[in-house]
Amino acid sequence: MNKISYKEKIYKKGGGWVFNIYPYFFTLALSLLFMASNASAELELHISKTSSDEIPIYIANFAGGASGIIAADLKRSGRFKIVPHSQMKPRISPFGGSLNAGAYQKVTDYIVRGKQVGGGDLQIELVSTSDNAKTYFRITPNINRRRVAHKAADSIYEKVTRRKGAFDTRLAYVTVINKATKNPTFRLYIADSDGYNPQAILSSRKPIMSPAWSPDGSELAYVSFETNSSAVYVQNIFTGDKRKISAREGINGAPAWSPDGTQLALSLSVNGNPEIYTINVRTGHLQQITHSSAIDTEPVWQSRGAIIFTSNRGGSPQLYRISSRGGKAQRLTFNGKYNSAADIANNKMTFVTGRRGAFQIALKSIGSSGRDILSNGRQDESPSLSPNGAMVAYTTLRGGENTLAVISDNGKSRQFLKSPAGDVREPAWSPYLHQ
Amino acid sequence: MTTKTLLIIPMLISLLALGACSQTQKDKGAIGSNTGNGTSKNIGKGKGGGSGTSSGTIGRGGAPGVSSRDGRGGSRGGSRGGSAGGGRNGGNGGNSASNTGDITLAGLNDPNNLLSQRIIYFDYDKASIRPEYMVLINTHAKLLAKYPNLKMRLEGHADERGSREYNVALSESRAQSVKSIMGIEGVSGQIKTIGYGEELPVVTGHDQKSWQKNRRVEIKYDGH
Numbered sequence: 001m002n003k004i005s006y007k008e009k010i011y012k013k014g015g016g017w018v019f020n021i022y023p024y025f026f027t028l029a030l031s032l033l034f035m036a037s038n039a040s041a042e043l044e045l046h047i048s049k050t051s052s053d054e055i056p057i058y059i060a061n062f063a064g065g066a067s068g069i070i071a072a073d074l075k076r077s078g079r080f081k082i083v084p085h086s087q088m089k090p091r092i093s094p095f096g097g098s099l100n101a102g103a104y105q106k107v108t109d110y111i112v113r114g115k116q117v118g119g120g121d122l123q124i125e126l127v128s129t130s131d132n133a134k135t136y137f138r139i140t141p142n143i144n145r146r147r148v149a150h151k152a153a154d155s156i157y158e159k160v161t162r163r164k165g166a167f168d169t170r171l172a173y174v175t176v177i178n179k180a181t182k183n184p185t186f187r188l189y190i191a192d193s194d195g196y197n198p199q200a201i202l203s204s205r206k207p208i209m210s211p212a213w214s215p216d217g218s219e220l221a222y223v224s225f226e227t228n229s230s231a232v233y234v235q236n237i238f239t240g241d242k243r244k245i246s247a248r249e250g251i252n253g254a255p256a257w258s259p260d261g262t263q264l265a266l267s268l269s270v271n272g273n274p275e276i277y278t279i280n281v282r283t284g285h286l287q288q289i290t291h292s293s294a295i296d297t298e299p300v301w302q303s304r305g306a307i308i309f310t311s312n313r314g315g316s317p318q319l320y321r322i323s324s325r326g327g328k329a330q331r332l333t334f335n336g337k338y339n340s341a342a343d344i345a346n347n348k349m350t351f352v353t354g355r356r357g358a359f360q361i362a363l364k365s366i367g368s369s370g371r372d373i374l375s376n377g378r379q380d381e382s383p384s385l386s387p388n389g390a391m392v393a394y395t396t397l398r399g400g401e402n403t404l405a406v407i408s409d410n411g412k413s414r415q416f417l418k419s420p421a422g423d424v425r426e427p428a429w430s431p432y433l434h435q
Numbered sequence: 436m437t438t439k440t441l442l443i444i445p446m447l448i449s450l451l452a453l454g455a456c457s458q459t460q461k462d463k464g465a466i467g468s469n470t471g472n473g474t475s476k477n478i479g480k481g482k483g484g485g486s487g488t489s490s491g492t493i494g495r496g497g498a499p500g501v502s503s504r505d506g507r508g509g510s511r512g513g514s515r516g517g518s519a520g521g522g523r524n525g526g527n528g529g530n531s532a533s534n535t536g537d538i539t540l541a542g543l544n545d546p547n548n549l550l551s552q553r554i555i556y557f558d559y560d561k562a563s564i565r566p567e568y569m570v571l572i573n574t575h576a577k578l579l580a581k582y583p584n585l586k587m588r589l590e591g592h593a594d595e596r597g598s599r600e601y602n603v604a605l606s607e608s609r610a611q612s613v614k615s616i617m618g619i620e621g622v623s624g625q626i627k628t629i630g631y632g633e634e635l636p637v638v639t640g641h642d643q644k645s646w647q648k649n650r651r652v653e654i655k656y657d658g659h
Contacts (some may be wrong), residue, residue, distance in 0.1 A: 186634075209599060225631065254603075297603070338597060
């Protein structure tokens with residue numbers, strides 16, 4: 001396969017692959033049952049192992065566990081097939097040693113070798129087996145050592161797929177323990193994009209909902225019911241400083257940052273009915289965007305000038321688009337009786353769709369009419385796109401509890417992420433990190 | 436929300452009609468014309484078990500309907516509804532004659548008093564009030580009217596299906612539906628609503644029975 005045309009290939013196939021993967025769902029379900037018995041195991045599932053769309057890549061073992069992190073990242077993207085060590089004969093020499101890459105062309109398209117060098121830098125060598133072309137990356141040390149490996153995975157991903165990698169990013173999510181008791185505890189967490197290094201940044205006896213990253217990745221907006229009514233806060237994830245943005249009568253919900261970070265779109269019922277508003281996070285200036293007698297909520301910015309939101313104005317929850325200055329809303333979804341909770345990144349939109357009594361994760365390109373169903377659970381919800389649009393984090397029921405999962409946009413890879421104890425909900429994928 | 440309004444109007448009529456059966460002569464006169472239409476037929480069905488006295492319908496109009504529609508057993512409200520609609524039906528009917536005149540704070544904690552029922556259940560993705568709850572809602576509204584300093588919180592909830600913020604809005608709408616009916620008694624100023632969405636379920640199951648128990652509005656009184 002020609003690597004350069006890879007991107008093209010994925011999209012040329014259009015919706016076709018959705019049907020192709022259905023035969024594997026049964027196997028998948030069986031694997032789920034089997035694997036659920038070992039709760040501590042990190043689960044990784046491939047919907048299709050035979051697909052030719054995944055690029056074979058071999059990652060040699062190297063220092064500090066970085067190679068394992070890189071392999072897991074690349075695999076999770078659904079674009080790579082990790083070639084096992086056993087298939088690499090003769091054995092590959094370590095970084096710096098001689099390498100006849102062409103000898104492995106039948107087994108793998110790429111070979112990755114790495115080495116910890118002076119000053120703690122990680123040096124990575126990416127070799128194409130078809131033309132022996134070598135690319136070198138040098139990743140500087142980070143206080144979070146796993147981030148060094150994620151950055152390396154991003155570099156490899158970008159070189160091979162010609163699309164920006166999004167492994168060195170974060171997830172925010174909410175957990176609850178003692179659900180459905182009188183003493184639940186809600187926590188807002190931030191973790192690496194692969195679920196590692198979870199850190200609670202907020203804990204409450206009352207619900208915490210709807211975390212949303214600021215475009216610079218330094219702040220989270222969220223909803224808290226701490227005061228026995230809902231309120232929207234913005235909290236700096238580094239300093240912990242938080243400020244109240246809206247605590248009006250009724251609903252204060254569903255915050256979403258404008259692309260320039262100056263405004264939040266949110267759903268307020270201060271005038272008696274849930275409507276979409278924008279609020280300037282610095283001045284507090286409030287503007288009402290929708291005017292309907294229905295439920296309008298879950299806004300997300302498609303661009304500086306357009307907001308997509310959920311409304312039941314047509315009798316059931318569907319997605320609509322409206323100018324961020326208000327006006328007439330245009331209905332976007334017509335397939336099924338429930339389409340809601342959109343998230344947008346890199347010209348793609350993911351949302352929850354109701355199908356045959358189940359709720360699953362759908363994905364479509366902005367402007368296209370078709371949609372692909374990515375997930376196959378009963379209660380899948382809260383989809384959030386990675387900033388490059390290549391992966392979707394969401395929650396799915398597993399063993400009676402909501403669990404964090406990541407699925408690739410081509411549906412080929414699905415992975416359950418580790419998370420602290422409890423019911424996990426509402427993952428929010430961070431933008432690209434700048435620090 | 437025209438559909439919602441349309442749903443509420445006939446319910447209001449039913450409510451008034453029921454009130455007319457047991458309350459003052461003035462009410463009776465006012466409702467006379469309404470009872471002639473289809474609405475009164477519905478009320479007749481609601482009585483179901485056939486109570487002897489008109490005052491009995493206040494005590495029982497809510498309870499039997501609750502247990503039959505919800506098919507629930509275990510929840511806090513469930514046990515009350517179940518007992519009211521089940522074996523103790525007769526006894527309850529007898530008691531309710533005094534209960535109707537007994538809209539007092541003490542009634543809130545008397546398991547034989549309708550006021551001890553504090554949960555209203557809803558249909559999936561709906562905020563409209565089932566007719567069988569009109570009496571219950573009206574009785575609580577009357578309590579508020581009687582005690583102008585009494586404050587009430589209507590806490591709306593949704594089941595786990597669908598997206599979370601949509602469920603917040605849906606559950607808030609449910610609380611608002613209850614509030615708007617109580618508003619007839621002129622007590623809106625004493626009521627605060629809140630929508631918790633699917634965040635605070637009473638049961639964790641993932642089936643119809645559990646979902647029904649979680650789709651609810653809880654009536655809460657400050658200090659009671």
